Amino acid sequence: MQACKRGNRHAYERLYELHAGRLKSIAFHLVGSRADAEDAVQETFLKVYRAMDGFEGQSSLSTWMCRILINCCYDVLRKQQKLAEQPVRGDVASESKLPLKVALERALGRLNERQRIVFLLFEVEGLRHSEIAAVLQVPEGTSRNWLFEAKRELKRSLMEKGA
Amino acid sequence: MKFECGDLDRALGMPELMPEAREHLKQCAVCRREYRVWTEISTAAKELHEEWESPELWPRIQRAIEAEPKPKPVWWKEWKMWAIAAVALIAISVAVWRPWQKAGTPASLAGNPVVLNAGNRDFLTEQALREVERTENAYRQSIDKLSQLAEPKLQGSASAVAVNYREKLEMLDSAIAETRANLDQNRFNVRLQTELANLYREKQDTLKELLTRDQKN
Numbered sequence: 001m002q003a004c005k006r007g008n009r010h011a012y013e014r015l016y017e018l019h020a021g022r023l024k025s026i027a028f029h030l031v032g033s034r035a036d037a038e039d040a041v042q043e044t045f046l047k048v049y050r051a052m053d054g055f056e057g058q059s060s061l062s063t064w065m066c067r068i069l070i071n072c073c074y075d076v077l078r079k080q081q082k083l084a085e086q087p088v089r090g091d092v093a094s095e096s097k098l099p100l101k102v103a104l105e106r107a108l109g110r111l112n113e114r115q116r117i118v119f120l121l122f123e124v125e126g127l128r129h130s131e132i133a134a135v136l137q138v139p140e141g142t143s144r145n146w147l148f149e150a151k152r153e154l155k156r157s158l159m160e161k162g163a
Numbered sequence: 164m165k166f167e168c169g170d171l172d173r174a175l176g177m178p179e180l181m182p183e184a185r186e187h188l189k190q191c192a193v194c195r196r197e198y199r200v201w202t203e204i205s206t207a208a209k210e211l212h213e214e215w216e217s218p219e220l221w222p223r224i225q226r227a228i229e230a231e232p233k234p235k236p237v238w239w240k241e242w243k244m245w246a247i248a249a250v251a252l253i254a255i256s257v258a259v260w261r262p263w264q265k266a267g268t269p270a271s272l273a274g275n276p277v278v279l280n281a282g283n284r285d286f287l288t289e290q291a292l293r294e295v296e297r298t299e300n301a302y303r304q305s306i307d308k309l310s311q312l313a314e315p316k317l318q319g320s321a322s323a324v325a326v327n328y329r330e331k332l333e334m335l336d337s338a339i340a341e342t343r344a345n346l347d348q349n350r351f352n353v354r355l356q357t358e359l360a361n362l363y364r365e366k367q368d369t370l371k372e373l374l375t376r377d378q379k380n
Binding site for chain 1: 173175176196197200201203204205207208209210211212214215217220221223224225227228229231323324326327365
């Protein structure tokens with residue numbers, strides 16, 4: 001982090017190697033395509049570069065980057081006027097996937113934003129509730145509650161579709 | 164309380180209800196199916212993590228970062244803070260000292276020729292200025308030697324570290340030149356002398372750091 005603050009480009013490359021995989025995956029599920037996800041990740045790194053000097057380390061670097069990424073994803077969606085519609089998953093080769101995975105992916109699109117983000121961060125990307133609470137700036141209990149609501153909705157949705 | 168099918172959702176969110184729920188699951192096929200879906204959601208979710216190669220993404224980010232104006236380094240901010248603190252301290256010291264001097268100094272000493280201008284609080288005496296200039300010269304000589312040693316390493320390398328050091332040294336040289344130009348207008352200004360000394364010290368430390376780093380590597 002100190003090397004990044006000094007403007008060391010190699011430190012940023014290391015930061016990219018460490019975090020880009022997870023950030024790309026989160027962005028993909030929020031914006032719906034790999035190209036848009038990469039745009040969001042690029043914008044995230046630029047914002048991190050611009051704001052690194054002011055980052056005091058109250059939250060972890062990965063939490064901070066994740067928060068920036070989610071905002072960038074909303075920007076990408078807004079730019080493309082996609083907010084009103086569900087993400088189109090054109091890059092996903094559905095045929096090759098397990099039926100439950102495909103059904104789950106579709107059901108995820110029907111969740112509200114907060115439920116979808118908490119589910120993605122906890123169940124898909126493996127963040128802890130304390131980390132999610134820091135990313136979304138909500139109490140930990142709220143994060144647990146949103147996850148429970150998300151899973152209940154997904155269960156209902158999957159049961160209706162006969163999973 | 165008798166556990167019914169409608170209680171399952173509530174029980175999934177409340178671990179204390181799960182023993183009763185499990186008893187119910189043994190007898191109810193519908194709830195068993197619901198419970199199976201509930202547990203499979205988490206397993207299937209792990210497979211939703213998307214991985215793909217993006218060989219162009221980092222070069223793109225790097226180009227975008229390079230096009231950004233450079234953020235001011237941390238040492239610059241810290242140095243400014245110390246400079247402000249030093250100026251404030253000098254101002255407070257002078258403010259406290261001057262009334263005391265007026266009250267306590269004998270008339271014969273008040274006109275001491277070493278004091279250039281009693282009305283100007285930031286001014287150095289001639290003797291103090293000579294000492295400051297001697298220190299400055301020592302710094303400059305030391306820095307010149309270090310610069311000569313560091314020059315081949317700095318110019319001969321295109322690494323990001325060398326580029327960072329070059330940029331920092333250029334910034335320091337420019338700040339030194341600017342402070343010296345201001346000092347030429349007013350050689351007795353304490354604040355400017357302090358700034359200049361700090362800049363030389365920073366440059367000396369940077370060159371030493373560069374040379375030591377090179378030896379370590």
